[in-house]
Amino acid sequence: MLDHRYRSQRAPINLSEAIIPGLCAGCGARHIGLCDALSDEDLHFLASVSRPLTVQKGQTFVVEGDAARSFFNINHGVAKLYKDMPDGRRQITGFVSAGDFVGLAADSCYAFSAEAIQEVRMCRFDRTELRNVFGRFPAIEQRLFDFASHELVVAQEQMLLLGRKTAVERLASFLDGWHHRVSHAEDSNSGRSLPMTRADLADYLGLTIETVSRALSSLRKLGIISVAADHGVSVLQSTRLAEIAQAAGSSSAKIQPMA
Amino acid sequence: MLDHRYRSQRAPINLSEAIIPGLCAGCGARHIGLCDALSDEDLHFLASVSRPLTVQKGQTFVVEGDAARSFFNINHGVAKLYKDMPDGRRQITGFVSAGDFVGLAADSCYAFSAEAIQEVRMCRFDRTELRNVFGRFPAIEQRLFDFASHELVVAQEQMLLLGRKTAVERLASFLDGWHHRVSHAEDSNSGRSLPMTRADLADYLGLTIETVSRALSSLRKLGIISVAADHGVSVLQSTRLAEIAQAAGSSSAKIQPMA
DNA sequence: CTTCGAAGTTGATATGAATCAATGCGAACA
DNA sequence: TGTTCGCATTGATTCATATCAACTTCGAAG
Structure with missing residues (x-):
């Protein structure tokens, strides 16, 4: 629900709980909004549309302008999202960490780059499957929606910071x-x-x-x-x-x- | 779909088309993502959770910090969204016009204020009914999701502008x-x-x-x-x-x- | 142990935008 | 028809931050 406090949803995430073997090895489903037991069929489906991914510190895993094929959910570590200007000026638009989604703010091409500032472990989803994922797991869609709403609030706060x-x-x-x-x-x-x-x-x-x-x-x-x-x-x-x-x-x- | 270009969805909106009598008088349903014919039951439901609203130039219709009870879709005119600091510094975070949603970027309280800079006509939705609306009209949820994604892209662009x-x-x-x-x-x-x-x-x-x-x-x-x-x-x-x-x-x- | 380079701090100076100030201009109104 | 007021423009000066520069520290490589 939009009325939920974002924090109150975020706080109970515990990555050590609800680890589901076979789904994004080493990464649970709880943090993407799935708290209930999943059927074998669900697990098979999730495994078919997502893959675990680990990137090292300093590694760029999203490049602004590239076709936006993937969608990520951070499991561990911190990454920076940023935009560069042709002459080298850079604006970091946010830091993402465990539980955060990356790749939402995208058209057909990514509007930002992302680089790990620590070793980052995450789930990578296929964006073309996103509708299917939503259809099967409305909880994920809701979680994403809440996350996006919260990101907008944070972005407005950041505009105040940068502008004034x-x-x-x-x-x-x-x-x-x-x-x-x-x-x-x-x-x-x-x-x-x-x-x-x-x-x-x-x-x-x-x-x-x-x-x-x-x-x-x-x-x-x-x-x-x-x-x-x-x-x-x-x-x-x-x-x-x-x-x-x-x-x-x-x-x-x-x-x-x-x- | 996330893959859609936002513009391409936005362009075909024509407020003079598909006006549905009884639903937000003078305001159609097409611009909130409903393009197909609606049943009487649907119309009755929509009318029960939304109301037309017109605000005059200079009038504030969302106040930062107030309980976020409503959710708006702009039909006509332009409004500014902004945040103020205690000492009077102000940051306008965006201008919204026909087709745009207002109230998404909100927790239980609005994180921004909104003021009409022209006469603005809009639909006001009850936020507590939002889940119900989504459940009945997935097209609205999808449209809102796409809108939110696009807003995030715009916000990041604005951060680059303000910061660099x-x-x-x-x-x-x-x-x-x-x-x-x-x-x-x-x-x-x-x-x-x-x-x-x-x-x-x-x-x-x-x-x-x-x-x-x-x-x-x-x-x-x-x-x-x-x-x-x-x-x-x-x-x-x-x-x-x-x-x-x-x-x-x-x-x-x-x-x-x-x- | 030494060297080297990346990261950070601090100082001196330059500069883009803020502030302070004056003026212009058109719309509302007496 | 003049007065007033909100809005905008332009100029002079100030100020916060950028730029340029020197130096320190620390850790990794040799």
Whole structure:
């Protein structure tokens, strides 16, 4: 239902549950919206239209402009989606991780490229079979619809960020969002707090790496985050971070050190 | 099908056709994805879950944060969707017109506000009935899905614009897109070429009104557009406009006057 | 252990767009 | 017919971020 909170649907996903042997080896069906037991026939059908796929860090698995034949559901790891301009300018439009779908926002050709920033495991579906999959498993269609709706909300939020927020506000918004994302994910991430580089951050936030670095320093000097020796970022004061992200605090709050 | 070109589905919409008396008076069902004849029962059902609605220019009909009870399909006119920040900064996330859906990108609360910039006629659906509507008319669900997919593509394009393009490139991108939009629409627009103000343009493109004005002047001086006395804009050289929008021309092309 | 290169930080300067300010212009209205 | 006001344009100046540049750190390869 559209009325569902997206988070509440996303939270219960547990990749270790409901693994169905033979279907996308090592990847369950629960995360694509199938929670009930499936018949042998269903399993056979699913296996015929989907394949497991693992891509290594740095590998591009979707190229903007290519014919959109596949459709992916991420099982593990993080990938970046981006668009490039002829002169090299790049905009990362999002980071996808476990449970997310990739390839929805496509015409007959992909409108974006996708590259793994960690090893990524996923299911690849044949797009020409998508209608058939929907017909057999309405739960998948519903899940996809909810995912798309949520993506639109996120995209609008990102437009506000890119169009109207300052560098520090952009960073704070991102860190706040990522913080929630990983804290909700059961598949809690490995050691490093942020899997993406400063360059990725810059391309996501519409900034340069230098400005990202400076904005991180600002937040660090305010005592809101800490930056580890390996450049990993930890949130120390999530409330103040959120206030800066939404420009919600009193105007003077922005320049108060430590408290 | 996802494989369909969105445009090709959109083009054949003709609001003067297939008007079904009793269903959203003055508004057909074709534009929400129903092309075949409907039974009396279908009509009765549709009438029970939808109502016609007309809002005047300047009127806000969706408020960010309000409970998302309704879902709209635009029949005529143009509205802007936007998000505001507490301090008054605003980002317009899109303009919607005939055939477009509003209210999809919503959780239990609307994530955006919507205001008519012309008189807007639309169908309002009850969101709690949406599943029922989908169940009875899969064509509507499919159409909505395709619309959402297309919106995601557009949103990603807009992120690239906001994050990485210059003021003139942003203007060119917008004018190019709008140009295509109105030329494809059968419901070809009234006299003025752009229904929105410079302030709307600025809030859509992440700029100020002064910068929008200067960018328009630049394009005018290049002979690519003309600006009428009533501030209406006409495209004179759509190819060069598109080149600037995509930063695709040779770098020198940007500074060539008239040709 | 040394070298090398990728990634990140910080400083100095340049620049595109924002801000501040003045003016023009047409539509609504007295 | 003039007044007023919203909208738009243009110019002068400021400012946030980009650009250019130097340096550090860390890990991998030799």
